[in-house]
Each structure stands twice: as C-alpha cells, then as structure tokens.
C-alpha cells in the first residue's frame with residue numbers, strides 16, 4: 048500500500064489531496080497544527096478503516112518536526128508532500144516591508160520543507176516510490192511574465208517560493224543516488240482560503256479537487272528525467 052504524508056492537510060489543497068489519496072486506498076498520514084480542531088480530517092480518518100492517521104505538525108517549529116519524526120519511527124513513506132504554506136504578511140510591497148513577517152514566510156514556505164525532508168529522509172529511503180514533493184507556486188518564478196497577477200506583488204511570498212524551488216532542486220541532485228525523486232509543482236490558481244476572492248473571481252481558477260487530481264497525476268508520472276524540474280499542475284514546465 049502506498050504511504051503518503053501530507054503537511055497542512057486540514058484544509059484547502061492539502062485536504063483535497065488527503066481525500067483523493069485515501070479514496071485511492073493509500074495509507075495517508077495527514078499532518079496539521081491542531082488535530083483536535085481538524086473536523087474534516089477526523090471525518091476522513093473515521094471512514095478510512097484505519098488507513099488515515101492524523102499527526103500534529105507545526106512546520107514552523109523544529110521541535111514539532113522532531114516529534115513527527117519520533118511518532119513515525121522508521122515507518123516507510125512513499126510520497127512526502129510539503130504542502131503547508133502561508134501567503135505572508137499584509138505588508139510586503141515595495142512600499143512597506145514587514146521584516147518579521149518576511150522571515151516567518153521564508154520559514155514556513157522555504158525552510159520548513161527542507162527541514163522536514165531532512166528529518167524524514169530515512170523514511171523516504173525506505174519507501175518504494177521515494178517521492179519528495181514541494182507544492183510551490185508560479186509566483187516563485189522570476190522567468191515568467193507577468194511575474195504576478197497580484198497587485199501589489201507579494202515580495203515575501205514570491206521570494207519564499209523561489210527559495211523553496213532552489214532548495215528542492217538541489218535535493219533532487221544530492222539525493223538522486225538514493226533514488227529519491229523530487230517534484231516541484233505549482234498547483235494552479237486555486238479556490239482556497241489562500242486563493243481568496245481573487246481566485247473565486249478569476250476565470251481560469253480551479254477547485255481544490257481539480258488541483259489535487261492534477262497534482263496526483265504529476266506525482267504519479269514523476270521520473271528521474273523530470274525530477275528537480277518546476278512544473279505546473281498540467282505538467283507544463285515553468286521557467287525558474
């Protein structure tokens with residue numbers, strides 16, 4: 048049975064990924080900051096016949112990452128999905144930079160996926176698929192014009208996703224000898240809390256379910272040739 052671990056699984060894209068992997072008969076470890084308040088995950092776990100397990104994880108807290116590792120022990124993980132993310136502080140335009148907020152955004156979106164990957168490296172190596180997935184964003188691209196549909200540009204968020212991409216690309220090279228494959232995926236413009244009213248109004252936005260379904264296809268099709276590339280949910284390459 049494929050074992051999948053998903054961070055930030057209590058709502059949005061993470062929840063849709065959890066539901067679809069559970070429906071595909073995978074063993075799903077769903078992580079969230081506050082399991083006691085994760086009603087949708089509790090429902091999913093209750094109807095899963097024991098295949099869905101909820102574990103606490105605040106990705107910004109290194110002790111929490113260590114606790115997750117301890118809870119997992121040497122359990123194998125086939126697919127590790129770093130999905131948890133934040134859009135960052137209110138003030139991150141060129142006119143007003145919130146320095147603390149910028150650092151918090153980098154920690155959650157860029158540093159945490161690295162620390163989680165490193166903490167769970169042995170679990171991943173024990174898995175048969177050995178797939179490390181980062182849910183990035185097209186806004187992490189500096190090669191795509193227009194860089195941002197957002198006005199003003201969210202400097203901290205864009206920088207954090209570019210840093211995430213860089214770290215994950217490096218891991219795809221450093222861990223290739225272990226057979227680890229790395230997917231760096233932009234999920235589309237998705238109607239979640241993060242997507243907000245902009246996504247609701249946007250003609251090309253997609254639902255969390257559509258995004259999750261497309262991401263799962265990308266993950267299934269990940270090969271050594273595509274490991275470490277930056278793709279959108281449709282499989283189109285995004286310029287770094």
Ligand SMILES: NC(=O)c1ccc[n+]([C@@H]2O[C@H](COP(=O)([O-])OP(=O)(O)OC[C@H]3O[C@@H](n4cnc5c(N)ncnc54)[C@H](OP(=O)(O)O)[C@@H]3O)[C@@H](O)[C@H]2O)c1
Nearest residue numbers: 055059060105106107130131132184236237239240241242
């Ligand atoms: N929606 C879009 O259009 C879009 C576009 C491009 C990329 N993305 C990326 O897709 C991913 C999922 O986004 P979404 O749209 O589903 O966002 P969302 O609805 O806002 O959900 C974000 C998830 O991340 C979790 N999270 C945030 N900080 C965390 C922390 N410190 N520890 C653990 N979990 C934390 C949240 O948990 P809490 O409930 O505890 O806050 C929530 O489960 C993110 O990485 C985002 O950057 C989204």
